[in-house]
Amino acid sequence: MLTLRLYMLQRITALVMAPLVLLHLGVMIYAIQGGLSAEEILGRTQGSALWFAIYATFTLSIAIHGAIGLRAIAAEWGGFRGYGLEALMWVTGAFLLGLGLRAVWAVTYGAAP
Amino acid sequence: MPVKTHQVTIVRSSDAATEFEVPAHDNQTVLDVVSWIQQYADPTLSYRFACRVGMCGSCAMTVNGVPRWTCRTHISKVLQDGAVEIGPLRNLPVVKDLTVDMDPFFDKWIAAEGVHHESRTRHDDIAPIDASDPARVEASAGIECINCAVCYAACDTVTANDSYLGPAALQRGWTLLNDAKDAGHDAILEAVSGTGGCHNCHSMGSCTALCPNELDPMSAIAGLKRETAKSFFKRRR
Ligand code: SF4
Ligand code: SF4
Ligand code: FES
Numbered sequence: 001m002l003t004l005r006l007y008m009l010q011r012i013t014a015l016v017m018a019p020l021v022l023l024h025l026g027v028m029i030y031a032i033q034g035g036l037s038a039e040e041i042l043g044r045t046q047g048s049a050l051w052f053a054i055y056a057t058f059t060l061s062i063a064i065h066g067a068i069g070l071r072a073i074a075a076e077w078g079g080f081r082g083y084g085l086e087a088l089m090w091v092t093g094a095f096l097l098g099l100g101l102r103a104v105w106a107v108t109y110g111a112a113p
Numbered sequence: 114m115p116v117k118t119h120q121v122t123i124v125r126s127s128d129a130a131t132e133f134e135v136p137a138h139d140n141q142t143v144l145d146v147v148s149w150i151q152q153y154a155d156p157t158l159s160y161r162f163a164c165r166v167g168m169c170g171s172c173a174m175t176v177n178g179v180p181r182w183t184c185r186t187h188i189s190k191v192l193q194d195g196a197v198e199i200g201p202l203r204n205l206p207v208v209k210d211l212t213v214d215m216d217p218f219f220d221k222w223i224a225a226e227g228v229h230h231e232s233r234t235r236h237d238d239i240a241p242i243d244a245s246d247p248a249r250v251e252a253s254a255g256i257e258c259i260n261c262a263v264c265y266a267a268c269d270t271v272t273a274n275d276s277y278l279g280p281a282a283l284q285r286g287w288t289l290l291n292d293a294k295d296a297g298h299d300a301i302l303e304a305v306s307g308t309g310g311c312h313n314c315h316s317m318g319s320c321t322a323l324c325p326n327e328l329d330p331m332s333a334i335a336g337l338k339r340e341t342a343k344s345f346f347k348r349r350r
Contacts, residue, residue: 001274002313004306004341011342072313076273 001075001085002068010068013061020058045107052108059100067093119192121146123158124175124200125210130155143183143191144172147199147211160211167325170259173266174211175200180266182325202266204279218262221278226304227285230297240294252291255284255333257326264320264330276309280320280330283311287333290340302337302344311337 002010031041045051071089074080080088117137125131133150144162151158162172167185174183176191177198191197205213233240242249264280265271271279278286286305289295305311311334320330 001276001308003308003310004312004345007312007338008342008345076270 001081002072006068006071009064013065016057016061017065020054020061023054024058042107046109048108052104055104055108056101059097059104063093063097063100066096118195119146119188120196121150122196122198123147123150123210124198125158126201126207127157127210129157129210137188141188143174143176143181143186143188143197143199146188146197147174147183158211159209168259170261173202173261173263175202175266180263180323182261182263185325202262204266204268204271205262213262215262218260218265218279218281221309222260222282222285224304224309225278225282225286226297226301227282227289228297230289230295230300232294232296242293246293248291249293251333251336252288255288255328255330258284258288258328259326261325264324267319267323269317269319270313270315274309274313277313278305278309278311280314280334283314283337284328284330284333286311287336290337302341305337306341311341314338 031044067089070092071080071085074088075085118134119137121133121135123131123133133154135146135149135154138145144165147158147160148162151160160172160174162184163169164171165184167182170182172183173180175181176183176186177193179191180202181191183199188197199211201207201211202213205215205217208214244250244253258281260281262281268277268280270277283305286301289297290301314331314334316331316335318331321328321332324330
């Protein structure tokens with residue numbers, strides 16, 4: 001149930017995600033040296049346009065990549081077709097994007113706790 | 114001396130007999146076994162074959178769960194404890210017993226633009242073909258397809274996705290795309306980029322592993338993925 005367009009979107013988002021996953025893991029390992037606290041994390045991210053840009057891009061790629069992947073699984077294993085399949089893909093994508101962006105916003109430009 | 118026999122189970126569409134004891138012979142093929150049953154045990158058994166030498170592609174069946182060309186498959190190779198189960202090809206509607214309806218297979222062949230797209234008229238010279246040209250090598254690689262649908266029956270993606278064009282049709286698209294005598298380049302790329310197109314292939318290779326002519330539809334499909342990806346960026350410019 002994949003068209004060229006969906007295929008390309010999934011491949012391109014995979015390319016975007018590959019270095020970001022490494023960065024994400026790297027920062028995690030670096031950040032937990034000597035304990036982990038909310039202050040420390042927020043101190044790094046709050047008001048940072050760079051972290052916002054990185055994680056917003058990451059979130060967008062994940063939402064697109066994941067929704068298309070789930071679409072293929074739902075079609076081949078769940079028998080989804082037509083509007084049901086389209087709806088599942090868009091709802092999944094929107095859900096992941098909403099959840100992700102909300103978190104990214106909260107740790108960068110959201111009101112301090 | 115008792116005659117050596119094979120225990121044969123036939124998967125049938127009616128409730129006719131399914132168990133047969135077939136006399137064993139040297140160099141006996143699966144098709145010989147099926148023919149013996151039809152001729153000496155049950156004349157109502159339906160099956161299909163024509164050439165018996167691996168040319169026509171009409172004799173494919175599921176043998177012990179695996180799609181095979183039966184006229185070139187020795188029974189001795191597939192027997193398990195002297196027994197074998199023979200059924201119709203998977204992924205195609207059964208007409209009767211071992212005979213399947215090949216229409217969906219050939220309809221998809223055409224849907225993948227596996228048809229001739231003329232590039233010259235009768236008044237032009239014949240296009241010169243250089244056998245060592247890389248595109249020609251790609252085209253020649255898939256040209257010996259006998260339309261047996263073994264790969265189509267082997268493909269789990271066909272099972273899961275009824276619109277998927279399948280390995281044989283997509284391979285023919287790739288063959289024509291690389292053929293200097295065929296003018297269907299854009300039409301083929303368009304045809305293999307839709308919901309049932311080449312991008313649905315999971316590259317697991319059952320098609321390539323089981324093609325009786327040792328063709329490689331999986332790599333042909335990978336070629337289509339590459340070409341369509343290139344055209345994706347070109348079209349956007
Ligand atoms: S490699 Fe592709 S075409 Fe071949 S069997 Fe697997 S999914 Fe089907
Ligand atoms: S590619 Fe091979 S298995 Fe598939 S139809 Fe052609 S000859 Fe048969
Ligand atoms: S009968 Fe023709 S290929 Fe088997």
